[in-house]
Amino acid sequence: MQSLPKLRLGDMLVTAGVLSEKDLAWALDEQKNAFKRLGEVLLEANLVSEEDIAEARALQLDMPYVDLEDGVISSSVAALIPEQVARTYNVLPLAVSADRLAVAMVNPSDVEAIDAVQRHAKKRVEPVLASETRLQKTLDQIYGAFDSADIKASIKQAIEDVEFTADDQSQDADIAEERRQSGQAPVVKTVNLILQEAVKQHASDIHLEPRANCLEIRYRVDGNLHQVRNLPKQLQPAVVSRIKIMSEMDIAETFNFTGIEYPGLIIIADRYWDTGNANLEITVAHEIAHQWWYSLVGNDQVGQPWLYESLTSYSEYVYVRTVYDDKRAKEMQDGDRDWYNFYRGQGAPDLALDLPVSSYADNNYGMIIYVKGPLFYAELEQLLGRERFLDALQLYFERHRYEIVQSVDVLNAFEDATGEDLDALFYRWVGDFPGLDPAVVEQAQQQNQQVQ
Numbered sequence: 542m543q544s545l546p547k548l549r550l551g552d553m554l555v556t557a558g559v560l561s562e563k564d565l566a567w568a569l570d571e572q573k574n575a576f577k578r579l580g581e582v583l584l585e586a587n588l589v590s591e592e593d594i595a596e597a598r599a600l601q602l603d604m605p606y607v608d609l610e611d612g613v614i615s616s617s618v619a620a621l622i623p624e625q626v627a628r629t630y631n632v633l634p635l636a637v638s639a640d641r642l643a644v645a646m647v648n649p650s651d652v653e654a655i656d657a658v659q660r661h662a663k664k665r666v667e668p669v670l671a672s673e674t675r676l677q678k679t680l681d682q683i684y685g686a687f688d689s690a691d692i693k694a695s696i697k698q699a700i701e702d703v704e705f706t707a708d709d710q711s712q713d714a715d716i717a718e719e720r721r722q723s724g725q726a727p728v729v730k731t732v733n734l735i736l737q738e739a740v741k742q743h744a745s746d747i748h749l750e751p752r753a754n755c756l757e758i759r760y761r762v763d764g765n766l767h768q769v770r771n772l773p774k775q776l777q778p779a780v781v782s783r784i785k786i787m788s789e790m791d792i793a794e795t796f797n798f799t800g801i802e803y804p805g806l807i808i809i810a811d812r813y814w815d816t817g818n819a820n821l822e823i824t825v826a827h828e829i830a831h832q833w834w835y836s837l838v839g840n841d842q843v844g845q846p847w848l849y850e851s852l853t854s855y856s857e858y859v860y861v862r863t864v865y866d867d868k869r870a871k872e873m874q875d876g877d878r879d880w881y882n883f884y885r886g887q888g889a890p891d892l893a894l895d896l897p898v899s900s901y902a903d904n905n906y907g908m909i910i911y912v913k914g915p916l917f918y919a920e921l922e923q924l925l926g927r928e929r930f931l932d933a934l935q936l937y938f939e940r941h942r943y944e945i946v947q948s949v950d951v952l953n954a955f956e957d958a959t960g961e962d963l964d965a966l967f968y969r970w971v972g973d974f975p976g977l978d979p980a981v982v983e984q985a986q987q988q989n990q991q992v993q
């Protein structure tokens with residue numbers, strides 16, 4: 542079902558009067574540099590709303606649009622497909638006739654979703670465009686917000702199961718086997734509930750972190766990592782193997798993440814496989830780079846997220862210049878710099894890199910850690926020259942493989958490898974951290990006071 546759109550999305554938004562020509566020109570430029578979709582760039586810069594985009598796309602595709610805030614959804618029509626199908630594919634039946642079913646969708650070219658709905662409802666689907674946020678909100682209204690008591694009960698059962706299996710007491714093992722056969726295996730349910738919870742909170746990533754005595758689960762929402770819950774350590778093998786199985790099956794198409802990192806396991810969202818989605822390549826490069834900057838050289842993800850994310854984001858530049866050329870990598874870097882300057886030009890706070898996740902609000906986290914961070918490494922590379930820069934990175938890697946690093950470890954590796962004094966530069970970008978030369982900090986603070 543491929544037909545060329547008559548007008549581009551940007552033009553539709555301008556025609557509809559919700560976007561100025563000037564903002565469109567800026568966003569198109571930005572889109573090229575940032576490897577993003579136009580809609581994403583516009584949303585991130587708050588130039589249009591999600592509803593504006595959905596409405597414009599509907600016009601573009603010559604399809605009806607529904608503003609879900611307007612209408613009352615009939616629960617008997619909604620019941621034509623099961624909750625699981627509705628949630629899995631982000632679809633909602635709106636109206637029914639003898640042989641047709643109007644279905645609100647975010648992505649009307651999702652043939653798999655249309656297929657699933659048609660199979661259940663036994664009617665031909667007529668897609669109606671809706672915005673993702675409103676669609677999910679409506680789904681929550683219909684099916685009820687998610688009860689965290691469900692997770693607790695399911696975790697409790699899962700532990701019982703794991704313990705039964707470990708004890709190998711035949712009668713208890715039979716119960717566990719029975720549950721498994723009935724498709725109600727508590728581990729499976731626990732993992733499903735955790736993933737559903739992440740979807741409902743609009744999490745972009747799930748982090749699973751094996752700790753000494755538990756498996757810690759955190760969601761990234763609006764750029765911030767939130768600790769969600771700790772699972773008992775004895776569930777770790779079962780949960781991890783369940784997620785591995787799902788990742789081979791359909792986790793990516795089922796849930797709305799960009800990527801999930803877990804030592805030895807990378808999950809990339811299925812929607813990134815859409816033809817022409819430039820995000821896929823960079824997301825894969827990013828997640829692979831975490832094998833070095835996270836899996837091999839570790840750090841505190843909550844206390845000092847810049848240590849692994851900024852270097853991983855910088856590695857995207859290295860990927861682009863290695864696979865393509867310097868010119869393209871430079872364009873990407875310039876794009877980041879423009880974006881960062883634009884952000885500062887809006888009066889947004891230019892926070893230091895070495896701060897805990899909780900210090901950043903909403904959009905700050907992404908801007909500082911994923912944009913300013915790689916620009917810092919680019920600046921270092923500019924200053925030292927590429928060869929010395931890479932030597933220093935090599936030293937950093939070799940010194941700290943299988944270790945947990947602090948900011949001072951980055952500084953020391955770069956100074957030791959190059960013989961340069963980099964404290965002032967680090968202070969300017971990374972901020973004040975233990976191990977930094979106090980004289981440099983004092984001098985910089987005095988200069989600041991003079992300026993004020």
Ligand SMILES: [Zn+2]
Pocket residue numbers: 827831850853
């Ligand atoms: Zn990352």
